[in-house]
Amino acid sequence: MEFIKPGINIDFIGKRTIGYLISAILIATSLLTLLILGGPRYGIDFAGGTLVQVRFDREVSIAEVKAGLDELSMTAPTVQSYGPSEENEYLVRTGEALATGDDFSERITEALATSTGAEAQIRRVEMVGPQVGETLREKALLALFYALIFITIYISGRFELKWMVSAVTAGVLILAVYLFSLIGVSIPVLILVALMASLLLFWQLHLRYAMGAIVALIHDVIITVGIFTILGKEFSLPIVAALLTIIGYSLNDTIVVFDRIRENFRRYARRGTAENINRSVNETLSRTILTSVTTLIVLLCLFFLGGDIIHDFALALIIGVLVGTYSSVFVASPILLVLGGEAVAVRQEVSSDSAA
Numbered sequence: 001m002e003f004i005k006p007g008i009n010i011d012f013i014g015k016r017t018i019g020y021l022i023s024a025i026l027i028a029t030s031l032l033t034l035l036i037l038g039g040p041r042y043g044i045d046f047a048g049g050t051l052v053q054v055r056f057d058r059e060v061s062i063a064e065v066k067a068g069l070d071e072l073s074m075t076a077p078t079v080q081s082y083g084p085s086e087e088n089e090y091l092v093r094t095g096e097a098l099a100t101g102d103d104f105s106e107r108i109t110e111a112l113a114t115s116t117g118a119e120a121q122i123r124r125v126e127m128v129g130p131q132v133g134e135t136l137r138e139k140a141l142l143a144l145f146y147a148l149i150f151i152t153i154y155i156s157g158r159f160e161l162k163w164m165v166s167a168v169t170a171g172v173l174i175l176a177v178y179l180f181s182l183i184g185v186s187i188p189v190l191i192l193v194a195l196m197a198s199l200l201l202f203w204q205l206h207l208r209y210a211m212g213a214i215v216a217l218i219h220d221v222i223i224t225v226g227i228f229t230i231l232g233k234e235f236s237l238p239i240v241a242a243l244l245t246i247i248g249y250s251l252n253d254t255i256v257v258f259d260r261i262r263e264n265f266r267r268y269a270r271r272g273t274a275e276n277i278n279r280s281v282n283e284t285l286s287r288t289i290l291t292s293v294t295t296l297i298v299l300l301c302l303f304f305l306g307g308d309i310i311h312d313f314a315l316a317l318i319i320g321v322l323v324g325t326y327s328s329v330f331v332a333s334p335i336l337l338v339l340g341g342e343a344v345a346v347r348q349e350v351s352s353d354s355a356a
Helices: 016-037 062-070 104-116 130-160 163-182 187-204 208-230 237-267 273-283 285-305 311-339 342-355
Strands: 049-056 078-082 089-094 120-128
Touching (some): 016 311, 062 104, 187 208
Antiparallel strands (some): 049 089, 049 120
């Protein structure tokens, strides 16, 4: 059975303005949400503090749980239900890094049993100091930044044979971030400035494929983070892992399309740039959709059947796969056309390959 008929020719490039408008609205909404809320909602990993997951043998109220916590002199604890209501589980959070010694679980269990009249069972205890949380947050940002930078080296080398130029550019950016971080400049500010500088350098150095891929990846990460923030989800180390996975997935899809674009410029040099790019997107459309659908089936199984621990991780990947599939078609490929001069650049590359 053919999912997409051969020879299909949807005018994706002709409708790129609609795609840009949709992306602009999603990015603006994401950034505005982050600005209004003062950034994403950090979990214990990044914000620091103590988290306790507790289960009761019968239904209890949040007020009863808080009453028991007051006896332990916890600083501004928050209590929320966790998982299915019939399991009677709650998450207790406090911004204070408590000393979780051997008797910590026992003291909480006794206090909660007294205030609720129900048997309490401690399921999980996590404690992260504020300094450790800040360090983890900075390292997570650096991990995302380094992933994007090293991707530019690969893309530029593979598609434009500019290994040295891209490597030197990436090295300068990484060194600049490192040196400025030593003098106490905020890591988030550094990453933002470095990304803007990298896009400007890619433009000046005519690293078109790299710029197309990186803009699409930044697009995917911003929208995923924005939707996650709108939904009120917490950011933790597993979510950072999900974002890195999204970058890899989206890049893989973009590379397949770029490969076909380069191949079609070699085969059909007389075609116009827009026609070759649009034809390439259509020729890889079946592969793009089938890969995304099969990936989403697995992620949906994880989301609904994997339990609460990996629920948010699976949700982040679902959002990322959907946005990444969209960006491969409506963001990465049209950018090659917008930058101008792609056909000439590719034909020169083909001529160099043939001469070699």
